[in-house]
Amino acid sequence: MGLFKVTRKSQQERQEEGLQMADDIAAGRGFMGKMTKAFLGSEFTEAMQQATSSIHQAEHVAALRAAGVPTQSATVLGLQDTGQTINDNPRVVLTLQLGAQAVAVQALISRLEIPRVGEEVLVMTDPQTAELLYAGLAPRA
Structure with missing residues (x-):
């Protein structure tokens, strides 16, 4: 028994706390945010804001899928790397054939499930913003 009570945080709590710190630094909030912007530049x-927004978008898509928001199938016409990776997962621009039109969607994708040209992927429309979101590879038959 020590002088200080030690409480252990779960891994999810530590991840949420780390993401909040990254959001604060990217937005220039607090001492670390101001120092980061001053020494490393805008x-x-x-780039940090783009990375954290990609993480938030991936979390948002997972929550929408869990809530039962419908997905639709689209065919990959092209794939372009943005040069940004988060936890070794690339952020890419997907050019998709959705119905009769071609659309571009930026998404953070798993490096284990990188879509190829001609493959089917799932997309969904965000009910609040009407933004088209990448929802993963379509199940194979």
């Missing part, structure tokens, strides 16, 4: 903080 280009770095903008």
